[in-house]
Amino acid sequence: MPDISTNKVVRVIFLAREYGPESSQLHNYISNLNDEEAANLVAIMWVGRDSFEPEDWAEALATATTEATAPTENYLSGIPELPDHLEAGLEALGVDVTDAEDHFRDR
Incomplete structure (x- = not known):
């Protein structure tokens, strides 16, 4: 499971x-x-764009760690579908984002 806060x-x-x-x-x-x-x-x-299956999370994370050759912000900024892929990835991994979404909407 992801080791980054849902927020x-x-x-x-x-x-x-x-x-x-x-x-x-x-x-x-x-x-x-x-x-x-x-x-x-x-x-x-990557899970959200179907490069890895949710059950291959450990492999996806290991690959992301070892293949990080450019700054992450540069890599991700080149992906127009980034928010959709992140949402799909969280959903595929079974992460409930309701509370986090409510937190940002209430601001």
């Missing part, structure tokens, strides 16, 4: 939807994640 992933989704995947707001937020959180974010996105 952080939902924040990335909201920023990508509100400002776009190439926005400075999203770029800055992702650049402040630690290496472990960044790898988890990439692995969630």
